[in-house]
Amino acid sequence: MRSDDPATAPADAVWQGFGIATMAAGAGPYGAIENGALAVRDGRILWAGSRADLPPALIGPRTALHEGAGRWITPTLIDCHTHLVFGGNRAAEFEARLAGESYESAARKGGGILSTVRATRAAGEEELVEAARPRLARLMADGVRVVEIKSGYGLTLESELTMLRAARALGRAANIEVRTTFLGAHAVPPEFAGRADAYVDHLVADMLPAIAAENLADAVDAFAESIAFSTPQIRRLFDAAQRLGLPVKLHADQLTDGDGARLATEYGALSADHLEYTSESGVEAMAAAGTVAVLLPGAYATVGAAQPPPVAAFRAHGVGMAVATDCNPGSSPLCSLLMAANLACALFRMTPEEALAGVTREAARALGLAGRLGTLEAGKEASFAVWRIGHPRELAYWMGGLGPEAVLHAK
Ligand code: NIG
Ligand code: FE
Numbered sequence: 001m002r003s004d005d006p007a008t009a010p011a012d013a014v015w016q017g018f019g020i021a022t023m024a025a026g027a028g029p030y031g032a033i034e035n036g037a038l039a040v041r042d043g044r045i046l047w048a049g050s051r052a053d054l055p056p057a058l059i060g061p062r063t064a065l066h067e068g069a070g071r072w073i074t075p076t077l078i079d080c081h082t083h084l085v086f087g088g089n090r091a092a093e094f095e096a097r098l099a100g101e102s103y104e105s106a107a108r109k110g111g112g113i114l115s116t117v118r119a120t121r122a123a124g125e126e127e128l129v130e131a132a133r134p135r136l137a138r139l140m141a142d143g144v145r146v147v148e149i150k151s152g153y154g155l156t157l158e159s160e161l162t163m164l165r166a167a168r169a170l171g172r173a174a175n176i177e178v179r180t181t182f183l184g185a186h187a188v189p190p191e192f193a194g195r196a197d198a199y200v201d202h203l204v205a206d207m208l209p210a211i212a213a214e215n216l217a218d219a220v221d222a223f224a225e226s227i228a229f230s231t232p233q234i235r236r237l238f239d240a241a242q243r244l245g246l247p248v249k250l251h252a253d254q255l256t257d258g259d260g261a262r263l264a265t266e267y268g269a270l271s272a273d274h275l276e277y278t279s280e281s282g283v284e285a286m287a288a289a290g291t292v293a294v295l296l297p298g299a300y301a302t303v304g305a306a307q308p309p310p311v312a313a314f315r316a317h318g319v320g321m322a323v324a325t326d327c328n329p330g331s332s333p334l335c336s337l338l339m340a341a342n343l344a345c346a347l348f349r350m351t352p353e354e355a356l357a358g359v360t361r362e363a364a365r366a367l368g369l370a371g372r373l374g375t376l377e378a379g380k381e382a383s384f385a386v387w388r389i390g391h392p393r394e395l396a397y398w399m400g401g402l403g404p405e406a407v408l409h410a411k
Pocket of ligand 2: 251326
């Protein structure tokens with residue numbers, strides 16, 4: 001992608017002789033430029049294109065030059081769906097599931113999400129940050145520099161605030177961009193057992209306004225499922241989110257087809273997530289609304305869903321597909337976004353190119369950040385990773401463990 005506006009002043013830095021997977025939409029496979037050049041000024045991409053076309057004026061006496069020798073540059077990776085902040089773990093539930101207990105039955109018995117709620121409430125902010133720090137470090141080792149983190153294991157105003165503050169503190173400490181999502185509608189807390197509507201009243205009247213007042217959430221999420229919240233309950237929450245100007249997203253159709261994808265689109269959701277059981281009409285609604293499908297192969301593999309999400313239908317209808325770890329202690333104890341990309345290919349039959357777009361361009365769209373991040377195009381932020389690989393398809397080919405050599409991300 002070349003800027004139309006020929007640059008005249010020199011760049012701060014130029015990367016040349018690299019393969020550049022711009023991941024720009026409609027720019028051919030991977031938006032790839034072999035023997036490319038990328039010029040950066042003031043933390044922004046000034047120019048990207050073929051090395052042979054690099055305007056000479058971009059290289060001045062103080063321009064730092066980086067020689068690629070065949071290495072590749074991609075956008076930094078974006079994990080657009082995680083529950084990275086939590087107390088304890090659920091290895092015992094994993095064992096029980098392998099012995100025959102389903103995810104839903106553990107949840108109905110007060111285990112599942114509620115067991116993590118107990119462990120999370122018992123931890124303070126600092127303890128939550130410390131527990132999440134190594135998980136974040138593992139994501140970053142894959143080249144991740146933007147992470148969405150949800151609340152939803154506190155389920156009281158105080159503990160939800162603590163989770164969101166811990167998420168923000170984590171981002172500051174690691175110097176990476178954290179986008180927080182309020183997921184108070186994750187499960188009905190024990191204090192409201194059998195009174196889900198009263199809990200939703202509390203979410204709408206007290207929790208959401210307090211969290212919005214502290215500016216602690218960039219979006220609002222909910223779990224639409226028979227073991228969680230009904231369509232009318234989610235409508236009330238989303239109406240309130242809209243009144244506060246907060247974008248929404250939804251855990252939809254993960255265990256059953258509850259028409260969750262369509263519900264998300266009625267609110268112009270940034271994304272609908274999971275989607276194993278989404279019907280063709282749900283896919284069509286997503287296409288019409290421009291809602292991104294966030295696919296979570298770690299949860300699919302761990303929960304043992306009977307069918308994968310309708311990837312062919314998303315593709316046919318032009319619905320953007322993001323891929324994320326869903327890192328959480330119950331359904332997806334996965335801290336590698338590259339492994340998620342690999343699993344999306346192996347389990348969902350996404351192509352390696354779709355998987356890489358899923359952890360860059362489409363993940364940026366799913367977070368409402370596409371104007372700044374996700375592709376390497378003039379005007380966007382200079383946020384990219386350098387890889388010692390022969391082709392960008394290798395990123396989804398290796399089953400995790402392939403770290404970038406360097407990452408540039410001015411936060
Ligand atoms: O994304 N579906 C609901 N929420 C999480 C699981 C949370 C948990 O089991 O702790 C998910 O899969
Ligand atoms: Fe999730």
